[in-house]
Amino acid sequence: MADKETTSFEDLYKAHHSKVQRLCRILLKDAAEAEETDQEVFLKMFKQYQTAGWPQDWGAWLTRVTINACHDRRKSAWWKWWRSSNGELQLADYPSSERTPEQEALGREQRGHIWQAFRKLSARQREVFVLRYLEGWSTEEVAKMLSISEGSVKNHLFRAVHQLRKVLKKNGEGS
Amino acid sequence: MTQCLEDKALFLLSEGETNPEQQSHLQNCQTCTKRYYEIKQDLRLITATLRQEAPPLPRTPKAPILYRSLPIAAGVLLALALVLGDSRLWRQSPPSEQALNGDVSQFLEQVSEAVFDRATIREVETASSDSDLASVQVALGEKCSAECRELFINSLSTDIKSKAETVDRPVVTARRRSVDPAMQRMVSDRTR
DSSP states (O other): OOOTTTOOHHHHHHHHHHHHHHHHHHHOSOHHHHHHHHHHHHHHHHHHHHSSOOOSOHHHHHHHHHHHHHHHHHHOHHHHHHHHHSOOOOGGGSOOOOOSHHHHHSOHHHHHHHHHHHHHSOHHHHHHHIIIIISOOOHHHHHHHHTOOHHHHHHHHHHHHHHHHHHHHHHHHHO | OOSOOOHHHHHHHHTTOOOHHHHHHHHHOHHHHHHHHHHHHHHHHHHHHHHSOOOOOOOOOSHHHHHHHHHHHHHHHHHHHHHHHHHHHHHHHHHHHHHHHHHHHHHHHHHHHHHSOHHHHHHHHHOOHHHHHHHHHHHTTOOOOHHHHHHHHHHHHHHHHHHHHHOOSOOOOOOOOOOOHHHHHHHHHHHO
């Protein structure tokens, strides 16, 4: 737990900003929306920072707030409409830098397909997948964060993995 | 257990779910073991890809803000239209009532023209109230004074004259006829 007297807001911001920014960018499909949500989350963090009731774990608190903020943002009917009326990401948009051995095994096009498939998952599936595999929370913690049952988390995870594997297989066979 | 495990069961085992029966099958079945490791490998690849920096997201222009204000603008316009339309309707109500009355009287006129002849209407219009009373009294066979009888005869003669001047059609005149005693009683009661 961070100590209120020794931890400044700036320290907390520096420690968590990149994670929150990445979460927003993964869960939302628009850069401007992701930036706005990111700012919204840190505004909430600042308000929370000023109050007496500090969370036990700022990381978990920020993850939960970010997930909820992205969820609220997606719920906006106008956002949905605007997103659906705008085109999907192009393969050329995906970065070409290769970083890990697994990445090296995968071509740029293949990675593009995975990202596209990920973007096509339902919002809940994306949230569950990100929290479980990218953020590294346990199934139980994810269930608590999203206020759903563990069984539901596993179901969403399985469907998400199934969809992503299908794309991986399809394009692996093709290439 | 001889039947191979489904993908979901293998995935749940990889997620740490403990089912002794499925675990023992997994240890003994080469096909399932291979599929199990495939799932793990695929998951590693996918996670590694998604952990990489996210692709640049498309930046939508500022147009959505304009679109977001559309419902508000539409609401304001609707409210204005309702208020203005309503007040205009209120203002128009008296003339429309007059127009309606005019229409009704015109309609009644047309109906009366269709039911009665124009000449008959004129007869009714020209007859005086005195002569009417006299006519009724004579028609009902009531005792009538000399003055009354004179009035009746005068009205008849003026009617015949006016008909002869205006319309070339058979003239309906009040003829003395036998009167129903019940009707007679009713009329005399009323005059009393």
